[in-house]
Amino acid sequence: MELGGRILWAFLSGPGRRRGTRGWPFSSWQPHLPLAGSLNATELVSHWTAIFEKRGIPEAQASSEYIVAHVLGAKTFQSLRPVLCTQPLTPRQLQCVQELSSLRLQRMPVQYILGEWDFQGLCLKMAPPVFIPRPETEELVEWVLEEVVRSPCVVGAQGGPLILEVGCGSGAIALSLLSQLPQSRVIAVDKGEAAICLTQENAQRLQLLDRIRIVPLDVTLEGSWTHLMSWGPVDLVVSNPPYIFHQDMEQLAPEIRSYEDPLALDGGAKGMDIITQILALAPSLLKDSGSIFLEVDPRHPELVGSWLQSRPDLSLDLVAVRRDFCGRQTCPANDSGERMKEEEVSSPRIDTVVTPREVL
Numbered sequence: 001m002e003l004g005g006r007i008l009w010a011f012l013s014g015p016g017r018r019r020g021t022r023g024w025p026f027s028s029w030q031p032h033l034p035l036a037g038s039l040n041a042t043e044l045v046s047h048w049t050a051i052f053e054k055r056g057i058p059e060a061q062a063s064s065e066y067i068v069a070h071v072l073g074a075k076t077f078q079s080l081r082p083v084l085c086t087q088p089l090t091p092r093q094l095q096c097v098q099e100l101s102s103l104r105l106q107r108m109p110v111q112y113i114l115g116e117w118d119f120q121g122l123c124l125k126m127a128p129p130v131f132i133p134r135p136e137t138e139e140l141v142e143w144v145l146e147e148v149v150r151s152p153c154v155v156g157a158q159g160g161p162l163i164l165e166v167g168c169g170s171g172a173i174a175l176s177l178l179s180q181l182p183q184s185r186v187i188a189v190d191k192g193e194a195a196i197c198l199t200q201e202n203a204q205r206l207q208l209l210d211r212i213r214i215v216p217l218d219v220t221l222e223g224s225w226t227h228l229m230s231w232g233p234v235d236l237v238v239s240n241p242p243y244i245f246h247q248d249m250e251q252l253a254p255e256i257r258s259y260e261d262p263l264a265l266d267g268g269a270k271g272m273d274i275i276t277q278i279l280a281l282a283p284s285l286l287k288d289s290g291s292i293f294l295e296v297d298p299r300h301p302e303l304v305g306s307w308l309q310s311r312p313d314l315s316l317d318l319v320a321v322r323r324d325f326c327g328r329q330t331c332p333a334n335d336s337g338e339r340m341k342e343e344e345v346s347s348p349r350i351d352t353v354v355t356p357r358e359v360l
């Protein structure tokens with residue numbers, strides 16, 4: 001498929017991905033501490049799973065397994081050495097499990113409790129209120145990687161693409177692209193101070209600081225981009241922007257509502273505030289042959305399509321839409337208002353391919 005101008009790839013995430021329906025279980029109820037020496041890891045997991053279930057904590061068993069494994073020095077319960085599963089925990093270990101489980105009872109996400117989480121095989125430090133990277137976003141990264149490998153024009157002057165990530169959060173997208181594209185360089189921007197610090201720390205931990213520039217920047221501020229232009233136009237823009245419709249914010253799970261930065265989630269009335277900022281800036285920042293990859297809500301391709309029609313000056317075409325592994329998607333309409341054709345392609349995760357206007 002030959003593409004004339006700059007192009008846009010939209011990655012749809014299911015409507016439920018950042019929401020939740022469970023209630024806030026705050027109460028004065030105190031779980032009792034099991035007697036020291038009396039419980040091994042397997043029994044302790046059962047003990048806390050039962051408490052979590054009783055208190056309506058989502059993913060009760062997984063939560064207790066992660067916590068117990070973490071205290072015993074493993075990433076997952078399944079990877080614990082068999083002897084550690086049957087050996088009684090020490091009083092100190094029991095106390096530690098108790099403290100971390102109490103945080104879970106307050107609906108703190110497991111990722112913040114453990115203080116680290118894996119994304120694309122990288123172990124990243126996590127800290128509230130910086131957005132916790134979701135598994136759906138790993139698919140966005142995989143899509144970008146596929147396109148970089150497939151498209152020889154996505155190569156910058158130093159032999160790899162120059163990538164701009166808008167809203168880097170913990171650095172998950174930027175750092176996983178850097179680690180899998182050894183020739184690439186990334187400019188990672190975020191308006192949140194905590195996000196900038198966490199990306200910096202994660203880049204340092206992963207020894208990727210030499211190929212990343214981490215810039216505190218609010219994309220909605222006029223003129224904020226001018227100093228980015230000195231690094232030249234980029235080959236790719238990647239973003240998992242805040243895209244939740246404002247009215248949907250109230251339906252978010254307590255884990256999200258109480259611990260993650262609302263600025264990482266709330267995309268304004270139609271979830272488009274940051275999306276349109278990114279698109280509007282593309283001509284100044286993106287090479288003519290460049291691409292933008294965005295994670296969006298299933299309602300967005302239609303909205304983005306209409307918005308792009310009102311901005312022909314941007315020379316941007318929405319060329320492809322994928323849905324996430326949850327498989328939820330609305331099929332957007334094309335220019336003539338018809339439903340877009342669904343094509344079967346090699347990856348089962350791709351459901352709709354939108355060809356660029358020039359090719360239609």
Ligand SMILES: C[S@@+](CC[C@H](N)C(=O)[O-])C[C@H]1O[C@@H](n2cnc3c(N)ncnc32)[C@H](O)[C@@H]1O
Pocket residue numbers: 131132133134137166167168169170171172173189190191192195217218219220240241242261263264265274
């Ligand atoms: C959904 S989070 C994505 C974080 C990370 N990329 C990930 O996928 O895990 C969106 C990020 O955009 C940042 N952000 C929100 N508004 C912004 C703005 N106006 N300018 C720059 N960054 C912004 C937030 O601070 C947040 O870190």
